[in-house]
Amino acid sequence: MSVRVGILGATGAVGQRFIQLLDDHPTFELAALTASDESAGKSYRKAAKWRVDTPIPADVAEMTVRKTDPADVPADVDLLFSSLPSSVAADVEPAFLEAGYVVSSNSSNDRLAEDVPLTIPEINPDHLDLIEVQRDERGWDGALVKNPNCSTITMVPTLAALDRFGLERVDVATLQAVSGAGYSGVTSMEIIDNVLPHIGGEEDKMETESQKLLGTFDGAEVDWHDVDVSASCNRVASLDGHLENVFADLSEDPSPGDVAEAMREYPGVDLPSAPNQLMHVFDDPSRPQPRLDRMRGDGMQISVGGVQETPRGVKYNCLAHNTVRGAAGASVLNGELLAENGYL
Numbered sequence: 001m002s003v004r005v006g007i008l009g010a011t012g013a014v015g016q017r018f019i020q021l022l023d024d025h026p027t028f029e030l031a032a033l034t035a036s037d038e039s040a041g042k043s044y045r046k047a048a049k050w051r052v053d054t055p056i057p058a059d060v061a062e063m064t065v066r067k068t069d070p071a072d073v074p075a076d077v078d079l080l081f082s083s084l085p086s087s088v089a090a091d092v093e094p095a096f097l098e099a100g101y102v103v104s105s106n107s108s109n110d111r112l113a114e115d116v117p118l119t120i121p122e123i124n125p126d127h128l129d130l131i132e133v134q135r136d137e138r139g140w141d142g143a144l145v146k147n148p149n150c151s152t153i154t155m156v157p158t159l160a161a162l163d164r165f166g167l168e169r170v171d172v173a174t175l176q177a178v179s180g181a182g183y184s185g186v187t188s189m190e191i192i193d194n195v196l197p198h199i200g201g202e203e204d205k206m207e208t209e210s211q212k213l214l215g216t217f218d219g220a221e222v223d224w225h226d227v228d229v230s231a232s233c234n235r236v237a238s239l240d241g242h243l244e245n246v247f248a249d250l251s252e253d254p255s256p257g258d259v260a261e262a263m264r265e266y267p268g269v270d271l272p273s274a275p276n277q278l279m280h281v282f283d284d285p286s287r288p289q290p291r292l293d294r295m296r297g298d299g300m301q302i303s304v305g306g307v308q309e310t311p312r313g314v315k316y317n318c319l320a321h322n323t324v325r326g327a328a329g330a331s332v333l334n335g336e337l338l339a340e341n342g343y344l
């Protein structure tokens with residue numbers, strides 16, 4: 001069955017990844033693109049500063065960019081992917097939901113709302129049924145699902161694998177790529193020959209979203225995991241791919257081999273955009289590296305390396321592609337989960 005999809009914020013860094021990932025998708029058919037009023041009315045080719053590593057699909061290049069307004073999007077679009085700035089999304093997404101659209105969104109607004117599923121299909125697919133609570137409470141026919149922040153989604157699968165060893169506390173330092181800030185986020189004068197040791201709001205997102213994602217859903221609400229997470233987030237001069245140094249305190253005492261095995265064996269999901277294996281664990285302690293490893297599993301796999309014991313548990317490095325697994329790919333996977341669960 002073909003599903004007609006649209007992209008809100010289609011001209012940006014994440015919007016372009018959506019277009020790349022949706023090209024040749026087995027069931028999703030791209031039917032609408034929106035952006036700001038400045039881009040509306042232009043062909044996509046003219047409106048977007050295309051920078052992903054494959055050409056703009058020919059049919060997409062000639063599509064006309066629409067206003068980001070429910071009145072401007074065809075009513076027969078079944079699913080909207082949102083990659084709007086969160087300040088814009090906070091105003092605009094509710095209008096689409098009230099108009100009956102189903103939205104799979106990257107934007108950070110509402111990720112922690114009690115009735116909004118924050119979902120990684122391999123980790124907490126059951127949380128998707130919060131949509132029933134959301135529809136009851138908000139009285140809309142549409143549905144909103146969020147994927148987590150790009151730095152959170154890189155680490156949380158590894159924590160889910162560690163949970164069986166009594167996950168108590170996590171300290172993490174990130175080395176985040178410039179594309180994570182969007183096109184106008186970081187200038188070359190700021191980042192070349194430099195590291196920026198602060199990314200506004202990012203630490204808080206890692207600390208809270210991780211607890212919600214690892215929480216348990218009882219059919220009415222999510223009981224957040226009580227793991228303490230402390231994050232320090234840094235912007236570095238790689239283009240794509242966030243690398244993170246994780247230190248996890250555990251109540252049990254697994255060997256590094258046990259930890260690597262738990263990560264390698266963590267189950268995946270049978271959805272079109274999911275990687276065959278969720279986590280790849282390197283024995284080589286010099287991996288993963290952004291340039292070499294961000295495209296593993298078509299950018300959807302989490303890479304891990306350098307697993308070592310510490311006095312309180314383990315430490316390791318993990319890496320994911322921030323605009324694929326960390327943004328557009330995560331949202332497409334949530335769209336596939338929505339379809340599989342009959343929400344479209």
Ligand SMILES: NC(=O)c1ccc[n+]([C@@H]2O[C@H](COP(=O)([O-])OP(=O)(O)OC[C@H]3O[C@@H](n4cnc5c(N)ncnc54)[C@H](OP(=O)(O)O)[C@@H]3O)[C@@H](O)[C@H]2O)c1
Pocket residue numbers: 008009010011012013014015034035036037038039040047068082083084085086088106107108148149150179180181182183184322323326327
């Ligand atoms: N980049 C990442 O790695 C990443 C990862 C996870 C989540 N996210 C989240 O994804 C969202 C998009 O990020 P991005 O990096 O793609 O940003 P971006 O490159 O700045 O793109 C923003 C998009 O939103 C559109 N837009 C801006 N203002 C608008 C308005 N007032 N009305 C309608 N459309 C408007 C832009 O259209 P114009 O081209 O017409 O201005 C563009 O299409 C953000 O919420 C971000 O936090 C990003």
